[in-house]
Amino acid sequence: MRLGEEIAVTLFGESHGAVVGALVEGMPAGISVDAQSLAKDLSQRKPGGEFASKRREDDECHILSGVNEGFTTGWPILLLIANKDVRSSDYSFLPNHPRPGHADLPELARTRGYSDLRGGGANSARLTAGLVAAANICRPIEATSDWQVEAHVHSIGEVSSAEIETLPLGEGEVWDRIRCRDSAAGVKMIELVEQMKVEQDSIGSSVELRISGLPLGFGEPWFEGLEPALANALMAIPAARAIEFGRGISASVMRGSEHNDTWFRASDGPLPVGEKADGALGGMATGADIIVKLHFKPPSSIPQEQVTLNLDSGEVETLFVAGRHDPVIAPRAVAVVESVARLVLSDLAVKGGWSQDE
Amino acid sequence: MRLGEEIAVTLFGESHGAVVGALVEGMPAGISVDAQSLAKDLSQRKPGGEFASKRREDDECHILSGVNEGFTTGWPILLLIANKDVRSSDYSFLPNHPRPGHADLPELARTRGYSDLRGGGANSARLTAGLVAAANICRPIEATSDWQVEAHVHSIGEVSSAEIETLPLGEGEVWDRIRCRDSAAGVKMIELVEQMKVEQDSIGSSVELRISGLPLGFGEPWFEGLEPALANALMAIPAARAIEFGRGISASVMRGSEHNDTWFRASDGPLPVGEKADGALGGMATGADIIVKLHFKPPSSIPQEQVTLNLDSGEVETLFVAGRHDPVIAPRAVAVVESVARLVLSDLAVKGGWSQDE
Amino acid sequence: MRLGEEIAVTLFGESHGAVVGALVEGMPAGISVDAQSLAKDLSQRKPGGEFASKRREDDECHILSGVNEGFTTGWPILLLIANKDVRSSDYSFLPNHPRPGHADLPELARTRGYSDLRGGGANSARLTAGLVAAANICRPIEATSDWQVEAHVHSIGEVSSAEIETLPLGEGEVWDRIRCRDSAAGVKMIELVEQMKVEQDSIGSSVELRISGLPLGFGEPWFEGLEPALANALMAIPAARAIEFGRGISASVMRGSEHNDTWFRASDGPLPVGEKADGALGGMATGADIIVKLHFKPPSSIPQEQVTLNLDSGEVETLFVAGRHDPVIAPRAVAVVESVARLVLSDLAVKGGWSQDE
């Protein structure tokens, strides 16, 4: 439940408990905190959107420590979001009827029945609200540096967007509804999701992340490197099943002469040049964009009858999960992916001494 | 350079320095250590194989602390492997001519010129010898539990193997040469690699990893979970560019009704059933096999003329890297992938109290 | 702000902020939580007692996550205590008039003016409420094992108690007022403290801690050992200036023939025998009692005129600190010392696998 070493974020809370949130340790003193920006970031991932769960949460985030007169103090920052619209009666089938595709049963086994399984308990994607809140506090580190983090919906089912680096920043109605910067693809994605709702099914999706402007050498080697650290943090987002960097899985069918990026001189220093040139080598930034694709499975909660094991009787029974769930993950995950990337980069920036120029 | 929390492995050394190796902390006392098994594991990844670098190292591993009369003592275990066949003259083009696709230049920037870049320095895949040695010490933890770790070459270029779970264990000539359990595919892989050598080029590849037998609930949630922990550790293997779990990138085009695995009752407890049913949900084991695909780019060192920036003059110049390098990564990476998985699982086993039944 | 590795407690909050509290990570699932016991422990250290600060806080502790139906879930436990009776106007002399003996000025320098200094900010002993709350959650670990933690006031000024192992458990009026188990000494201590109040001064004190019943070999070596871990945690209690184990500073004038404890056989195993035989050797328990003395300076806030530097003018000026402060530290520190010891032992118990017999 702890992400990062220098800037360490510990998530807490349960989907149907009193609160969710994050404790942020190691944030430098003197970083300005902006309540409006925090509310806006949280609104990007909050439930209740068009294609999102019908759970209604205002997701107001209380900053209870570590901030004084609008600036971080260097002490632990407690970020607290109350759970309000909880309908635990929806989960009366637990613990005896574990949902297909959910962590109910492994969690039951792991904690010997002691954890709160309702709504996914502490495994719920609701806890990503704490990640988004924590990442918002890190935004000024990014602003005073030159790097930028952007993500959007790359694909839903078979509908794919153009490449992120060729697209304008997201805005307008299609963006608001589906978080894809390619309007043409976005319209088709919306149609597909609407069809899923009609068919009482859900659909897989992917998010593309672009990190630009990292200085040459930013990062750490081996297990703390850019790709391993991002892979760790992003694969922890519920429902993530695969992650690709740069040319991703295509790299495994390429030749060296084709894949190698040549070092050229750009206006502000050396830069590797190539089609989708690697933005990180050996865990460290090259100056080129880091392009990441994160693939999500379709949401496991679907509004149709399924079968599962009745743990009590040992029989397979039908199960209908009411709940209020999303037919697709990527649109709400965009804000989470950006937040997780921001946390990883901020941690690496402090670790490597890159954030201290301010 | 540190992997794991309960069983923590810190790598050290440089490709052209005196040694490489690992310090292993947290290993429980009383684990038997087998010098022959250690030598065998190291031989699987050592340079000098048919399609491997021509560097000759006997890779004898000295255990200098933490083992007493054949058993671990519970104290730090120092594993030391001397570098012998170092030809540093091959690297006289550094630091001014950073190699395409290598970490030379980011590393130069990160350490302000202080690190030893020859042969990739501490970023070299040679340091994976320390991972293999450390993982060997963990083997008895796996043996007393019921889980198993196996990997093989899944693809080289466009040549793919059948699925790992359908194949016999690796043995025989094709296995020895290329580490693919599918002999028919293996023969074609060998041809392809030989062709690469003729063409003075290199080729991408992938390794498939199968973890079977983990008990239901094994693992941890969120950032320490099975998938995030494996993604972190495996993506740190030099040249890894993408990682897939279960149905991997295919999951992002599937529907929920299709992707959801149903819980059924197997002989020894509940089990999710489905095509490539997920072996981990929310970071915890389901009882099904965990299937991982790790994609490697083609080796960046190719025996043909390339161009790069001369940092001194600011001009682009041709560069021919002599060195002794592999035309493909997967065959030697099989042992490393297995080792890394073994380290991650051993760490999680101690963390979750699963290893203490012995 | 983080204590422990397996059971890790992170404190948060400020003396004059909204809350204080603790986030507890790593607590095993299935530990029963008792709200009454929690309230009782907190009442032992809360302000408002006879010789304590006149600040009135009910110190009600809200458990906001990690506990389900009365048992820990194995997930992070958020313990929150609201600040209510805050009189920040008392601190209008800050930041320009740093108080003698307080951390105001070093903290101002360390955080470049960004932290909240009122009432000591996050350096305030008020944050020990979080330690006491967190330690209460660990009590059942102690109950299912055989060890016990007890502390009492050993001395105030020149008035000393008899040795803790010769005294009955604390109860009755003297205990309630001054937390000394030696009634005769306690009466004199009360007189001394009352005299201090008359003289508008404060007085130094010490707490004695006795840990009994640890099994032979409990603990870890070197920096994580019993004495180093206890020294670290106990010396972090505000105003602690010295710590002694076993024969303490007397050991430095003794001879080996006199100091060495002989191993004899007790009813349940080997035991070192000697006058104040060492309860820990090399960081590990011997079976004998561990006796610790923790020495506190007199409270720095005294209700008389003092002088300090005006940082603005650079002149030395008189300063009268109103506030509401204790004339002696040990009586309220008894609960904190016990709590800190309980946290350290619980962490070591989990680390060494001693807590898993339940």
Place this chain on the structure above:
Amino acid sequence: MRLGEEIAVTLFGESHGAVVGALVEGMPAGISVDAQSLAKDLSQRKPGGEFASKRREDDECHILSGVNEGFTTGWPILLLIANKDVRSSDYSFLPNHPRPGHADLPELARTRGYSDLRGGGANSARLTAGLVAAANICRPIEATSDWQVEAHVHSIGEVSSAEIETLPLGEGEVWDRIRCRDSAAGVKMIELVEQMKVEQDSIGSSVELRISGLPLGFGEPWFEGLEPALANALMAIPAARAIEFGRGISASVMRGSEHNDTWFRASDGPLPVGEKADGALGGMATGADIIVKLHFKPPSSIPQEQVTLNLDSGEVETLFVAGRHDPVIAPRAVAVVESVARLVLSDLAVKGGWSQDE
């Protein structure tokens, strides 16, 4: 076995194993390494001195990684010292006859008989050689800052030195023999130790440590603060039994009006003034000297007959421990105390960003 977070030192080795040493992680790149200085520091604590163990070790330290052309590279530094003069036959009484005052028996219990007990195994003070070597690498951090670390023998038995701040730096014959800067006291100490050898006994002692020149605000709060971090690290030195900061145990009999140090203005900023004014408040430096006294018990190995339990027979038997041991600890501990303080300060310097002015 791991000290520090930013600069982390992990000790390894056993007294009668192949090696002892340290792995140093987190050292910034570009720190110059001086082999002569390293040898000199190690010679200060090495066995074979006049009043030291007769074990002869040249204590040559091999730097096997992390240093390139005389400078640190930023990668892990492996420091290795071979054990040469091992006489394991001296320890044939183990494991069945645990020595009084030693960790033999708790260690035997803790590791269920698997660790190497000869010469104290990994609990041996021989492992402090790794601390001294690691601290030497940190010396340039101290040199480029303004702080200084000095220690000397404060007392042996009842013979005490004058206060360290009143004494010249150590040199000359008395210093060489006994490491006390007060020559008059040193002469008496030498006499006392010689008498102990005649009487086949050992004697307790203490070391005084003075840290001067830390900038105001240097350090961290709570458990990572100067006093708690130093207490943790110094109490891990074998045989340490008590530690005092500033006025130490005397503080517990003082009044606030007497103990409080007033902030005055010194030439380069505010400074607390008082008799032995506290050099640290709340874990952070005040600008005044930090004075620490560390009390050691007499060495437990004495060349006379003792009694102990025969674990095999359950009977108490006489035991004569041959070995080669010191009659007093402080003289050899001076170098270790300085080294440990240097490591703690270097770690805090990196943590707080104080070391980056270079």
